[in-house]
Amino acid sequence: MDFKLLNPTIGYDATYTPEIIASFLHTHLEQYGDTIEDILKSIAYTMNPNKGGNIVIGLDNQKIVGAVILNNTGMKDYIPENILVYIAVDNAERGKGYGKKLMEKAISVAEGNIALHVEPDNPAKKLYEKLGFTNKYLEMRLIR
Numbered sequence: 001m002d003f004k005l006l007n008p009t010i011g012y013d014a015t016y017t018p019e020i021i022a023s024f025l026h027t028h029l030e031q032y033g034d035t036i037e038d039i040l041k042s043i044a045y046t047m048n049p050n051k052g053g054n055i056v057i058g059l060d061n062q063k064i065v066g067a068v069i070l071n072n073t074g075m076k077d078y079i080p081e082n083i084l085v086y087i088a089v090d091n092a093e094r095g096k097g098y099g100k101k102l103m104e105k106a107i108s109v110a111e112g113n114i115a116l117h118v119e120p121d122n123p124a125k126k127l128y129e130k131l132g133f134t135n136k137y138l139e140m141r142l143i144r
Contacts, residue, residue, distance in 0.1 A: 004016055008048065027088075053082065068106040
């Protein structure tokens with residue numbers, strides 16, 4: 001697996017545009033996903049030099065097999081500096097270790113701590129736990 005890293009310093013890549021990345025994530029996140037519009041907002045946040053983050057694209061023979069979006073929170077010390085907003089592996093390529101490799105790469109390029117949200121029934125929860133993520137808090141939301 002090869003990786004393509006995108007962030008505000010590196011910039012966009014003509015081959016892996018925001019629309020291509022958002023479409024990939026939207027398709028392969030399945031029931032755990034968001035709209036393409038919301039994914040594009042996360043990509044724009046990541047690529048904004050005043051906000052930042054990293055996008056890691058996993059490639060096998062130049063074909064996207066996975067993608068991760070990490071947004072910087074700007075809240076070092078009291079909230080993790082990064083939030084893993086999206087990760088998906090091509091549903092036809094699952095079970096080959098791509099998710100673990102993507103997570104390891106995302107962890108290696110992020111500066112500081114990382115938070116993520118995962119639904120209790122998401123099979124990826126086991127991978128996150130193996131990589132050292134713990135459940136420190138129960139998240140609660142007020143939706144208006």
